[in-house]
Amino acid sequence: MPLRLLLLSSSRTHGTDYLEHAREQIDWLLGSSPRRIAFIPYAAVRFSYDEYEEIVVKGIGGDHEVMGVHRFDEPVDALEKADAIAIGGGNTFKLVHDLQHFGLMEAIKERAQQGTPFMGWSAGSNVAAPRLCTTNDMPIIEPASFNTLGLISTQINPHYIDAHPDHHMGETREERLMEYISLNPESSVIGLREGSMLKVDGAVMTLEGSAMARYFKEGEEPREYRPGSDVSFLL
Amino acid sequence: MPLRLLLLSSSRTHGTDYLEHAREQIDWLLGSSPRRIAFIPYAAVRFSYDEYEEIVVKGIGGDHEVMGVHRFDEPVDALEKADAIAIGGGNTFKLVHDLQHFGLMEAIKERAQQGTPFMGWSAGSNVAAPRLCTTNDMPIIEPASFNTLGLISTQINPHYIDAHPDHHMGETREERLMEYISLNPESSVIGLREGSMLKVDGAVMTLEGSAMARYFKEGEEPREYRPGSDVSFLL
Numbered sequence: 001m002p003l004r005l006l007l008l009s010s011s012r013t014h015g016t017d018y019l020e021h022a023r024e025q026i027d028w029l030l031g032s033s034p035r036r037i038a039f040i041p042y043a044a045v046r047f048s049y050d051e052y053e054e055i056v057v058k059g060i061g062g063d064h065e066v067m068g069v070h071r072f073d074e075p076v077d078a079l080e081k082a083d084a085i086a087i088g089g090g091n092t093f094k095l096v097h098d099l100q101h102f103g104l105m106e107a108i109k110e111r112a113q114q115g116t117p118f119m120g121w122s123a124g125s126n127v128a129a130p131r132l133c134t135t136n137d138m139p140i141i142e143p144a145s146f147n148t149l150g151l152i153s154t155q156i157n158p159h160y161i162d163a164h165p166d167h168h169m170g171e172t173r174e175e176r177l178m179e180y181i182s183l184n185p186e187s188s189v190i191g192l193r194e195g196s197m198l199k200v201d202g203a204v205m206t207l208e209g210s211a212m213a214r215y216f217k218e219g220e221e222p223r224e225y226r227p228g229s230d231v232s233f234l235l
Numbered sequence: 236m237p238l239r240l241l242l243l244s245s246s247r248t249h250g251t252d253y254l255e256h257a258r259e260q261i262d263w264l265l266g267s268s269p270r271r272i273a274f275i276p277y278a279a280v281r282f283s284y285d286e287y288e289e290i291v292v293k294g295i296g297g298d299h300e301v302m303g304v305h306r307f308d309e310p311v312d313a314l315e316k317a318d319a320i321a322i323g324g325g326n327t328f329k330l331v332h333d334l335q336h337f338g339l340m341e342a343i344k345e346r347a348q349q350g351t352p353f354m355g356w357s358a359g360s361n362v363a364a365p366r367l368c369t370t371n372d373m374p375i376i377e378p379a380s381f382n383t384l385g386l387i388s389t390q391i392n393p394h395y396i397d398a399h400p401d402h403h404m405g406e407t408r409e410e411r412l413m414e415y416i417s418l419n420p421e422s423s424v425i426g427l428r429e430g431s432m433l434k435v436d437g438a439v440m441t442l443e444g445s446a447m448a449r450y451f452k453e454g455e456e457p458r459e460y461r462p463g464s465d466v467s468f469l470l
Contacts, residue, residue, distance in 0.1 A: 045414040091414060133374050136405070140368055140415040142381040159405060170371070170394060179280040179326060180375040 001115020002202030004029060005151055007125035009158045009192035011059075011089055013210065018059035019121070025199055025208055026060055029117045030084055034063045038082035040108075041068050042098035043090025043123040045140070052088060060086070075102045079111055089122025089158075092135035096127060097143040109149045118151065122158045125192070129155045134180055134189050136173075152200065154234035155180070160191030160214060177216045185218035190234060196227065205232045236350020237437030239264060240386055242363050243356035244393045244427035246294075246324055248445065254294035254356070260434055260443055261295055264352045265319055269298045273317035275343075276303050277333035278325025278358040280375070287323060295321070310337045314346055324357025324393075327370035331362060332378040344384045353386065357393045360427070364390045369415055369424050371408075387435065389469035390415070395426030395449060412451045420453035425469060431462065440467045 006022070006029045013021045030037075039056050041049040053068035060066065067082060069075040079085070085108055087095070099105045112118040120128050126135050127148040134155040161173050171179075177189050192198070195211035207213050207229045215223045215234075225231060241257070241264045248256045265272075274291050276284040288303035295301065302317060304310035314320070320343055322330070334340045347353040355363050361370050362383040369390040396408050406414075412424050427433070430446035442448050442464045450458045450469075460466055 046410075046417055094414075094418065131377075133376070135374065138368070138411045138415060139370065139374060139381065140411075140418050142366075142368070146374065146377040175281075176373045176375075179329075180373065182281055183329065183375050 003113065003151065003200050004115060004117045004202075005112065005128065005200035006117075006119040006197060007128050007152075007156060007192075007200075008119070008121035008197040009125065009160065009209075009211070010194045011121045013195040018055055020059070021195060021209065022197060025197060026119065028199070029119055030060075030064060031117075034065065035084040035117070036065045036067060036082045037084040037086050038078045039066050039068050040085070040087040040095070040099070040104065040124070041070055043088055043092065043095035045091050045094055056086065056088060069104070076104055076107045079104075079107050082116075084117040085111060085119070087118075087120040087124030087127060089124055091140060092123040092126050092132050092137045093139045093141050093143055095123045096132050096146070096148060097141045099127065099148075100144045105147075105149065109151065112149065112151050125156050125158050125198075128152060130187070131155065133184070134177065152198070152205065152235055155187055155189040156198070157189050157191040160193045174214075174216075174222065181216050181218040188215065188217040188234065190215050190225075190231070198231070200235065203232060203235065204230065205235050207231055238348065238386070238435050239350060239352045239437075240347065240363065240435035241352075241354040241432060242360035242387075242391060242427075242435075243354070243432040244360065244395065244444075244446075245429045246356045248430040252294070253290055256430060256445065257432055260432060261354065263434070264354055265295075265299060266352075269300065270319040270352070271300045271302060271317045272319040272321050273313045274301050274303050275320070275322040275330070275334070275339065275359070276305055278323055278327065278330035280326050280329055291321065291323060304339070311339055311342045314339075314342050317351075319352040320346060320354070322353075322355040322359030322362060324359055326375060327358040327361050327367050327372045328374045328376050328378060330358045331367050331381070331383060332376045334362065334383075335379045340382075340384065344386065347384065347386050360391050360393050360433075363387060365422070366390065368419070369412065387433070387440065387470055390422055390424040391433070392424050392426040395428045409449075409451075409457065416451050416453040423450065423452040423469065425450050425460075425466070433466070435470065438467060438470065439465065440470050442466055
């Protein structure tokens with residue numbers, strides 16, 4: 001089965017409900033038959049996994065069943081019973097720590113590569129890339145390694161923003177990503193502004209949504225991509 | 236020899252030159268005789284270590300000699316020739332990676348604990364704490380571990396800021412630090428606003444500078460400290 005991924009910058013945009021801005025693409029990902037979605041809530045830190053599950057049920061439940069993997073004694077067992085996977089946003093370090101701790105990193109990678117529809121938002125999109133290196137989050141817990149799912153070969157920076165940083169001695173997001181590529185010239189980054197997302201259908205990756213994305217590669221000028229652009233070269 | 240540390244939130248404040256706002260405290264740290272300062276430039280990413288050294292010479296050189304440890308075949312050898320240590324700001328992950336890589340983490344810890352005057356700013360203050368967990372920086376490179384110098388027992392968050400974050404879907408700095416303490420209830424954090432710094436003289440730690448600091452501990456309301464406050468309980 002071909003790869004089938006949906007990687008969102010954020011869970012919502014200004015003035016939309018949870019995952020509402022990606023309704024069309026989520027319908028594409030999950031198809032017309034009801035799915036059992038294994039939901040990974042481990043990016044949550046200061047709210048419960050149950051609360052998180054509830055929010056996601058409201059957002060994408062409908063005809064589909066959302067199963068929080070935290071309800072299973074062995075979270076990895078949830079994948080056996082599921083025919084879709086969703087990873088929610090929150091703190092990326094907490095998420096990566098727990099995915100590794102529960103043996104979910106390898107198991108999810110395998111299932112997604114076999115064609116199980118996979119969606120993620122924010123931290124959940126971040127981990128679809130090879131490494132957690134381009135997260136915006138604070139490293140509040142140490143994961144066993146920075147390696148993540150590697151379902152695509154470029155790095156994702158969710159919530160990409162052009163504005164100046166929140167204090168005048170800090171770097172802009174662009175400066176941070178330029179630092180990343182200068183230390184990692186073999187890698188590249190796609191900065192997904194809120195409202196934008198990547199859709200992967202087999203060997204084709206498209207930029208979708210309402211916002212443009214900015215691409216960074218060492219030795220090249222940053223490039224802008226419009227929604228609808230074919231960005232398969234980043235797969 | 237008693238511990239002698241100076242830990243700055245930032246290298247400058249609005250309208251001051253490099254390290255100028257801490258002139259009085261730096262004079263206290265280094266004393267009246269000329270010092271040979273081992274300077275650690277490894278937090279730099281997109282500018283050279285030589286350039287960094289030059290900036291620091293201008294900032295705190297004067298009567299003192301500033302030796303960039305990058306000039307030594309074995310950077311750790313620079314410590315033998317030095318009677319003070321300074322760690323500059325930049326990217327904390329790059330700094331921690333290189334300190335561990337060159338065997339400097341243990342060597343600096345030992346020297347500072349023996350009473351060698353130590354100063355750091357931004358990332359350089361961050362690593363004086365037990366772990367890198369409360370940095371604001373992007374994890375652009377994976378260090379061998381998150382463990383840092385542990386010269387004090389509380390975590391430092393440099394460039395602490397009250398403002399709302401740079402995009403409306405993100406967390407405030409306070410929310411990020413609350414996430415840290417909720418996952419690490421045995422730990423605590425002092426958020427150093429720009430212009431503030433910690434001065435450690437033996438068993439006494441004082442908040443210095445022109446800005447207040449905010450303290451976070453799981454299960455307690457965040458607390459504000461004014462410059463001049465004795466915060467030795469965080470040592």
